Amino acid sequence: MPPAHRPATPGAASRTGAAALRYAALGWPVLPLHTPRPDGGCSCQRRDGCGQVGKHPRIARGLHAAATDHVQVMRWWVRWPAANVAAVTGTRSGLLVVDVDGDAGEQTLRDLEAARTPLPATREQRTGGGRHLLFAHPGRPVPNSAGKFGPGVDVRGDGGFIVAAPSRHATGAVYAWRQPAVPIAPARRCRTRWRCGRGTPAPPSPARPTASAPLSPAAGTLR
Numbered sequence: 001m002p003p004a005h006r007p008a009t010p011g012a013a014s015r016t017g018a019a020a021l022r023y024a025a026l027g028w029p030v031l032p033l034h035t036p037r038p039d040g041g042c043s044c045q046r047r048d049g050c051g052q053v054g055k056h057p058r059i060a061r062g063l064h065a066a067a068t069d070h071v072q073v074m075r076w077w078v079r080w081p082a083a084n085v086a087a088v089t090g091t092r093s094g095l096l097v098v099d100v101d102g103d104a105g106e107q108t109l110r111d112l113e114a115a116r117t118p119l120p121a122t123r124e125q126r127t128g129g130g131r132h133l134l135f136a137h138p139g140r141p142v143p144n145s146a147g148k149f150g151p152g153v154d155v156r157g158d159g160g161f162i163v164a165a166p167s168r169h170a171t172g173a174v175y176a177w178r179q180p181a182v183p184i185a186p187a188r189r190c191r192t193r194w195r196c197g198r199g200t201p202a203p204p205s206p207a208r209p210t211a212s213a214p215l216s217p218a219a220g221t222l223r
């Protein structure tokens, strides 16, 4: 088939689109976000300035319209190949994410771990100024929280989402998975207040990806 007649897919031209399809295959609902512009602005082009550059949905119903459907995801990234990608957290994806922001967040995390228990090694993503730690959702409602555990540490749970690799941050940094084969942490070593969830079984075979499946480097490695 001549190239001109091939169906358009975002994978060939869009790294975030390819990643979005892979997250959707893991069962993580995704949605397209606006994109930081090289001049530091946002693709939404709000006249009064955007306070969430590259971090807010391009679609009207936001995370309520997030999808795992392959065709829907392709449609979005064919329309917006440069869109940042978000993954929904909470029971819909089975993800609970601790968002550690900057030096203040790292200090809060050290203090919490010293006072309670160290968090287990888990899948981790580099963000614009910190990192996301992914845990299995415990199954009961866990709301988003900001600063509840201390400065610079937020929780993304039900009703939330994270910006995911290889999205671009307003600073120009690119979100990237660190050691993407590390499974999402089991929760048995977590204390209740950390809400780390029930843990995940052994990594599945590549033929049957699940939310705990290792990510391929193509999903989010910075190149």
Ligand SMILES: [Zn+2]
Residues within 6 Å of the ligand: 034, 042, 043, 044, 045, 046, 050, 051, 052, 053, 054, 056
């Ligand atoms: Zn914007």
